[in-house]
Amino acid sequence: MATQTIERGRTGSVAPATAKAEAIEKAKAIAPDLAARIGSTPRTKFRGDPDVFGRLVEDHDRHRALLAMIEETEGKSPDRQKLFVELVKELKAHAAAEEQALWSTVLRDPETTDDARHAIAEHKEIDDMLTDLAARDMASSGWLRRFAGLKDEYLHHIREEEQEQFVAAEQHLQASDVRYMRRVFNRRKKEEKAAAKVEKKISLKD
Template sequence: MIEATDGPSDERHALFEELVRELKSHAAAEEQALWSAVLRNPQTTEFARHAVAEHKDIDKMLDDLAARDMGKPKWMERFADLKEEYLHHIREEEQEQFTQSAAILSDADRRHMRSVFERRKKEEKASAALTPKLKIKSIA
């Protein structure tokens, strides 16, 4: 829907704010409910670290977009980069990481994690906000 908007419109801003709240709250809740448990198992620690690192990368991309002028064509290019990174992350989680995690989790673990996730996502979403911060690549 963001891609269908033009320039620095109120609609683009509102949609982007909602996207930020959704992605940040989902990532935080997922880290607390799922990845914290999966990190403890040596068989799944590495890919759990990878998933959390990707959450942090996406978070930085969101912050960078929040700090930039939504009316500039470069903003949409950066947004396209975010979309590509996010879709890559989702594919990895759904096709690899969740499957491998399921193999080590009990039914009780799954029930507990579902409960934690739903509670934490609601709490996280209520406090999630745009945090404009430019991501500047160092020149070395």
């Protein structure tokens, strides 16, 4: 693939603060009465961009809000249950669509193969953590402890993507590539989310 530095500030971009606020509002639509205290977020040049990287960061901000809102819930409350279902479907669909739209292409470039493999491996780790949580009593202290572990792992993962892996991948993609990838991501995520399920194969106890 030809190396090209993709120009920032393209037509269709949104102010970073606006993009972040809009992503949080999408999460809050699930449980409007709950606060979404995500605090400061890692600096990224992609927030609000009209390409695939901006679209991925939009989802990341939405996921940050869902994680924060779940922390505001208690026991097996309806809000905790529906927010967890939404989180599972969001993370599964996002990871699958990201792998298909972005990392499948990036894997073909020897200079970015390691970044792609690292991101995909972390997707699997996060999916395993979601499956473990789904199998446990969400009213237990053990569930909350494991949820905190999931949150830490996911926030670390998306910080790496936004500040390192996306930056590296961008240098090896054409502007037309990242615009096309956004369309692929949107289509695949919609399909993946419709098919995503909260898997509870067994019941686990602490």
